[in-house]
Amino acid sequence: MINLHSLYTFIDLAGTFAFAISGAVAARDKGLDVFGVLVVSFTVACGGGIIRDVCIGAIPPAGLSDWRYLLVSVIAAIIAMGLSPLMKLLDRPVILFDALGLSLFAVSGAEKALSFGHNNEVAILLGMITAVGGGVIRDIFLNRIPVIFEKEIYASAALLGAVVVVAGHSWGIPNGWVSPAGFIICLVIRLLALKYHWKLPSFSERKK
């Protein structure tokens, strides 16, 4: 039987790695120094999870107290900064890592909120916040409007992934199926949105 706690820890660490790569590459391209890249990488990777943990009362936040999060984001930052051949490989795939991180965090955020005994709405909202929080912090640090508010379906994919997790648990579907389903649905929607430039409509044109 799958242990829910170790499941979401594993998913969380994988998401941490994915977002740390994306944060480190963005920080490196802005010309930040080594330590700046490490800090941004860690903040992007763990920021969403720290917000989630503070909101569900998981004190101190796992991102601060569990050395594995720090280690994973330092390793990701070193890979992004230093290993040139790998870096070349990663330059394009960073958007894939970002999509992986989004899907992993949407699931782990919802799972953790549920495992702390909170209600479905908290789990859905914090799943999405865990998933998009790091990217919003990255864009605020880099002094631009968070891209999640403008680009292809992004936060809405995370929301759907979290909804799948919460619905799966409340319908009594076995744990081993729920997280993978939420992950795959979020990831597929995000990748399809990237490939076909799916966008949600906006209403500002009405003013022209």
Added chain:
Amino acid sequence: MINLHSLYTFIDLAGTFAFAISGAVAARDKGLDVFGVLVVSFTVACGGGIIRDVCIGAIPPAGLSDWRYLLVSVIAAIIAMGLSPLMKLLDRPVILFDALGLSLFAVSGAEKALSFGHNNEVAILLGMITAVGGGVIRDIFLNRIPVIFEKEIYASAALLGAVVVVAGHSWGIPNGWVSPAGFIICLVIRLLALKYHWKLPSFSERKK
């Protein structure tokens, strides 16, 4: 006898509606997509309250766990985005909604901090933070210096509203009078400041 808890919940929901309208209009005018408008609207409306709840130990924050906050901000965002005739009516009044939200949140923030047993300073500061937090987050998202630091008397009106609530309770004035008094004083000062362009002095001119 008025129940303090349901009083501040009602005030809080009214403030949520007012700020959600203001956030949604700002996000729509920036050209964000439907989901972006919903997210900004919810964040502006509930951001200040979530900060307050985290600081007073009200875990999970009401903005995340109470579906009424989400519902109210979604309705406000739909009104701001979709209902053109209403939207036209709301375009100018957005500044009035903002003033209403400011006054409602200053009162509800202070009331909630007191009802959780915290001291007067916590109640006053969190009243103000609840009131201005959403607007500060909105401006950070939209990548500009938070207007509250520069424009007509704003945060200081919220501070005064919170002071009135705290002073009223510590002087033993009946509950039914305290919140309305704080609300009205904050609102009147804000509206007068808007009408007559009251500004606090600044000291930067000395450097010219």
Added chain:
Amino acid sequence: MINLHSLYTFIDLAGTFAFAISGAVAARDKGLDVFGVLVVSFTVACGGGIIRDVCIGAIPPAGLSDWRYLLVSVIAAIIAMGLSPLMKLLDRPVILFDALGLSLFAVSGAEKALSFGHNNEVAILLGMITAVGGGVIRDIFLNRIPVIFEKEIYASAALLGAVVVVAGHSWGIPNGWVSPAGFIICLVIRLLALKYHWKLPSFSERKK
């Protein structure tokens, strides 16, 4: 025998004064009004500590519940705004105050996390976050990339100060020595970095 709790409160208040001066001068130079300067000054001075307190479960945060923090930052803001002769003296030394605040908060952040029973990693990370948090918030408010990510050794000095504190306590070095050692090491590194423009390398040049 030195009482650890009153020690870090004193250090914390000294750091609050130092950062409040730095926040108030920056806000004044941006032309904010009197109240805006007070708010920015308080936020810069207490923001890092409030994040720390929320993360270690010290509810409500000392910055909100202990009137001395508010008083100290109001006094610092008044000095920065009003007392012209003193202000002239402070205009250059603001960078020294910032270095003092950095060193004091790195130590007090780590001490407080330990005194709440958290592990070494939490203490080190929160020491650094307490130290740099206020400055990051200041730069986000003033709508620029946080300078700590780009300029001379800064966050890394705070990290080292926090490491010294944590290492000192876990090696059983007497309390009276640990905090001063962490403070002095952080301060000396920061001042030397300022004097000789020490910078950590960055990797962005590789892309040219």
